[in-house]
Amino acid sequence: MDSEAPGASGRQDGTLALYFGTVAAYADMYLTQPILPLLSREFGVGPARAGFTVSAVVLAIAAASSFYGPLSDVLGRKRVMVGATLLRSVATLACAFTPSFGMLVGLRAAQGVLVPGMTAVVVAYAGDRYRTRRLAPVVAGIIAASVVGGLVGRVVGGWIAAHAGWRAAFVAFAFSSFTAAFVLARGLAPVPPSEHRGWLAAYRGMLVHLTDPPLLGAFLVGGSLFFGWIGLFTYLPYHLSAAPYELSTELVSSIYLVYLAGVVIAPVAGRLSARVSARRLMGIGLTVEALGMLAALARPLPVVVGGLVVLVLGTFTAQAVAPAFVNTTARSAKGSASALYLTFYYLGGTFGSVLPGLAWQAWGWTGVVACCAASVAVGLLANALLCGTQRP
Numbered sequence: 001m002d003s004e005a006p007g008a009s010g011r012q013d014g015t016l017a018l019y020f021g022t023v024a025a026y027a028d029m030y031l032t033q034p035i036l037p038l039l040s041r042e043f044g045v046g047p048a049r050a051g052f053t054v055s056a057v058v059l060a061i062a063a064a065s066s067f068y069g070p071l072s073d074v075l076g077r078k079r080v081m082v083g084a085t086l087l088r089s090v091a092t093l094a095c096a097f098t099p100s101f102g103m104l105v106g107l108r109a110a111q112g113v114l115v116p117g118m119t120a121v122v123v124a125y126a127g128d129r130y131r132t133r134r135l136a137p138v139v140a141g142i143i144a145a146s147v148v149g150g151l152v153g154r155v156v157g158g159w160i161a162a163h164a165g166w167r168a169a170f171v172a173f174a175f176s177s178f179t180a181a182f183v184l185a186r187g188l189a190p191v192p193p194s195e196h197r198g199w200l201a202a203y204r205g206m207l208v209h210l211t212d213p214p215l216l217g218a219f220l221v222g223g224s225l226f227f228g229w230i231g232l233f234t235y236l237p238y239h240l241s242a243a244p245y246e247l248s249t250e251l252v253s254s255i256y257l258v259y260l261a262g263v264v265i266a267p268v269a270g271r272l273s274a275r276v277s278a279r280r281l282m283g284i285g286l287t288v289e290a291l292g293m294l295a296a297l298a299r300p301l302p303v304v305v306g307g308l309v310v311l312v313l314g315t316f317t318a319q320a321v322a323p324a325f326v327n328t329t330a331r332s333a334k335g336s337a338s339a340l341y342l343t344f345y346y347l348g349g350t351f352g353s354v355l356p357g358l359a360w361q362a363w364g365w366t367g368v369v370a371c372c373a374a375s376v377a378v379g380l381l382a383n384a385l386l387c388g389t390q391r392p
Contacts, residue, residue, distance in 0.1 A: 023146075024173075025115050025180075026148075026152075028092050047361070052108075057111055058112065063343075065342040068080060069339025090174075093171065095170040120342040121338070124335035126327075144320075147266060150262075154256035161249065220378065225289070226352060232356070234353050235357060235368050245301060269320035278322070282317075290314070292309070292310030294307070294373070326338060
């Protein structure tokens with residue numbers, strides 16, 4: 001076959017299963033973001049503490065991502081993705097019945113441990129199944145699916161919470177994750193990993209990636225991207241529900257429709273990567289993301305929303321090409337390289353879901369934006385100084 005591994009059930013069916021599994025994973029991840037004010041009221045916790053329902057997921061993803069890369073190198077990608085998605089549906093359902101805030105945070109962390117069973121493996125699966133000329137568009141489609149998942153988690157989750165309560169939102173998303181596990185099991189070909197490695201060799205290969213300057217630069221780009229992204233959007237509900245806007249939970253959730261810009265730009269960036277270097281696209285994306293953050297400081301609501309659209313366009317221009325850059329740059333243990341990218345990505349998100357909350361409590365929205373913009377500057381430096389480094 002031209003672009004698929006032998007035994008694949010058809011390119012379109014396989015990619016649709018990957019996209020659906022990705023949507024479900026990211027929807028679960030971002031479910032509590034638009035309902036943080038509701039959780040603050042119900043459990044009597046402040047904004048920074050309510051943000052633990054986001055940071056617990058992100059921290060758990062960061063900690064677990066490095067495990068799934070070697071695991072998928074040894075056991076195969078499909079088995080890992082299906083099993084983790086099925087278990088995540090159980091953890092998501094349990095969140096709906098939690099009696100305390102502490103238990104909710106713990107169950108959110110359990111979700112986070114299982115999320116990278118999909119997100120840290122999906123690009124490596126695509127790298128095994130699709131040849132180089134098809135890989136970039138498929139990865140861009142996966143990134144677009146992650147945008148859709150974030151949009152569904154925030155907008156649909158917020159809408160369900162506004163009309164039926166936040167617990168009903170967890171029930172609905174548990175069902176979507178269970179469905180995703182079924183679709184992955186039926187829609188993906190069991191493509192074996194390209195390398196047959198033991199556990200020790202898999203972890204050794206992963207650690208070697210940290211000494212490779214272009215890969216390390218890409219890892220730092222991913223961390224800075226997600227720090228700024230999750231920081232801004234996590235504390236956006238507090239900004240928009242306060243004076244002078246005083247928007248309802250449902251209206252705040254609707255603001256997340258700006259994510260649709262990411263659905264559009266990710267495939268475009270994937271196609272552009274055939275003519276423009278991934279490093280240049282990452283630099284452009286980070287710069288545009290920073291400009292969007294600055295626009296979000298404006299007082300008029302339409303300008304704030306416009307700034308968020310610009311931020312989304314920049315973020316997903318860079319994110320659409322960074323994972324493929326990692327996959328093609330890694331010389332071996334590609335599953336481990338993808339997992340390391342996700343580890344850095346979500347470590348950035350962990351700090352991004354906590355530190356801007358402290359900035360919010362000290363300096364308000366201006367502090368949040370300044371904190372997030374500083375992280376983007378780190379990404380720009382990493383891209384300029386490391387990603388273009390020549391290797392022997």
